[in-house]
Amino acid sequence: MRLGIIGAGQSSCTLIAELVRGQFEGEILVFNGELNRPYQRPPLSKSWLKATADANTLSLLPEPIENHGSIQWVKEWVTSIHPDNGELRTEKASYQVDHIVLATGTRAKQLTIEGLPIEIEHVVRTLDDAERLKKHIDHAENVTIIGGSFLAFELAASLDHPDRSIRIVARGNRFLPQVSVKTADRLLGSTTASTQVDVQIDSYDAKSKSLTTNHGPVPADLVIIAAGAVPNTEIAMRCGLGTEDGIATDLFMQTPHPKVSAIGEVSLHHQPHLGRSERVESISEANDSATTCAKRLLGRPEPFGAIPWFWSDQGQLKLQIAGLCARSDDETCLISNDFDCVVIRHCGDRVTAVEAINGAREFMAARRLFENGAISLSALVEAGSVFDLLQSSRS
Ligand SMILES: Cc1cc2nc3c(=O)[nH]c(=O)nc-3n(C[C@H](O)[C@H](O)[C@H](O)COP(=O)(O)OP(=O)(O)OC[C@H]3O[C@@H](n4cnc5c(N)ncnc54)[C@H](O)[C@@H]3O)c2cc1C
Structure with a gap:
């Protein structure tokens, strides 16, 4: 079998490792749109952001697996898939495969803020994003993080410095809505950043270097948008699979098309623990869905039944x-x-x-x-x- 995996993030690498260890008989083509070798994302907002460590410390795959003879790495973005005839197109070439696995993850949600100069606007989703932030952060005295979730608070903790004021502003009526009020209060109590909810941002005023909001000006010579993620479903949608909410799969990570699977945080499937379908953004989901898919591709199918788990470091x-x-x-x-x-x-x-x-x-x-x-x-x-x-x- 010739397998085409689109994406080289957490779920893709777990799938690759499971297939190699399970002695998958076939060829694996991995399409990696980013130029970097596969890397872990969680440290980008935590330890790695504070340290001087190089990108190799973030490696996702052990070398013997990354360099395994059955794997061909293709450093190209996939622009379309045509599952009926097993075709996969990039800007440069067309590839023929027997089965396609969509492991395309999510991208950072962008906000349009009138007047905000591109040079001071940041997101943290990829290694390149984090490298860019590292380069600019030393010159910033007033950092404003837009968003109310774990990422915003992790970034505030990692960027904490006596010469820098950090503010977190969110549109909703409470921070960290994913967790209980008690847990959120505890995490909020530990942050050194100043925080404000119910914030509507109108524009950015370059003269005063501040965001104009319904709570008055918020000083910002560097703005980080941590307002959530958008699933990368476009190439699936163009061939009738998936919606803006994710790519629907069954409990074996199979989409309605027999030649296409979807894994990781782009996949939308029944979560047995929760009792309903939900797209979950976490390392456990990426690993467990990839393992389920690998078992099916190795001829030992077992339905997804994992208990999700999650962690976040906040200082x-x-x-x-x-x-x-x-x-x-x-x-x-x-x-x-x-x-x-x-x-x-x-x-x-x-x-x-x-x-x-x-x-x-x-x-x-x-x-x-x-x-x-x-x-x-x-x-x-x-x-x-x-x-x-x-x-x-x-x-
Ligand atoms: C800063 C940060 C901190 C995080 N911290 C935590 C944490 O503490 N705990 C936790 O559980 N989770 C955390 N997460 C979430 C976790 O990293 C993700 O849930 C996980 O990486 C999802 O894996 P994935 O394989 O689905 O997607 P990804 O790892 O995002 O991989 C998707 C890959 O597909 C590639 N791709 C997309 N479209 C194409 C295309 N058309 N052609 C070729 N390649 C394509 C992308 O470039 C990317 O490399 C964090 C995420 C971020 C960004």
Whole structure:
């Protein structure tokens, strides 16, 4: 079989590694639109942004796999796919394959702000974006980050410096809506950045070097837009697969076209843990969907059944989340002291996620409990900690 994988990010590299380890009999063509070798994205807003480390430290694949004889790296953007005749086109050439895997990920959402000079506008999605930010940050005294999610707060923590004022502004009515109010408050309490919600940005005033907003001028000689991500579905949409929300697949990562699969954060599929279809932007989703796809391509199909998990580093605080909850799910705080904090998200008595700040043991125990089956809130509250509940379920 000749396989064409579009994208060389987290999900693509996990798929490649699983296929090589599983002794896939065939050729693998990997189309990488970016010039860099495959790299990890999470450090771009965390440790790597603060350090002087070079790009090689971000490598995604061990060398023996990256240089494996079955893999051909094609440093070109794919412009269209034609699944019926197994054709894949780039600006330079056309390639023939037997099966296509779309692993195209997302791109940073852009905002149009009248008057904002391109030189001071940044996003952090790719290694090139992060390198560009590193080059400009030393000259910035007033950094404004637009966005209310983890990325905005990670960037604020990583760019923290006595000579720099950092502001985070968001359009919504609360920061970090992905997590409970308790967890969000804890993370917000640790930031040194000044924060403001309900912000409407009208334009940028170059004279005063500030954003004009409904809360008055916000000083900014460097602006980072961290307002979310847009799935790269265009090449799929042009051949009738996918929508602006993602590329729909079944639980084996197969799209409705038998010659096309989709993996990673571009794929939209049923999340058994959540009980509905959702596109999930996380490393666990990228890895688990890629592993599911690899098993199918190796002739050992197993449906996707992974328990999602997520982490974010916010300065000294490490947030880890086991499970996946709806934003409207209730919250019950299980542990809260000066150091750590564990909040349970639940829908009625069914626990959907466990959020742990500096609580690695609780997080690992929660992951194991989810893997063993459903967790009930009443049993968890009675046990007093996720760890104790895991111990008692074993005895
Ligand atoms: C700064 C940052 C910090 C993050 N931190 C965390 C974190 O702490 N925890 C966590 O769980 N997740 C984190 N994430 C999210 C995580 O990195 C992503 O969920 C993961 O990388 C998704 O993998 P993917 O393979 O779906 O997409 P990607 O890794 O984005 O890979 C997609 C690849 O496809 C390529 N591509 C797209 N279109 C084409 C085309 N037409 N032709 C050729 N190539 C194409 C792109 O260039 C890209 O290389 C972070 C993301 C960013 C940007």
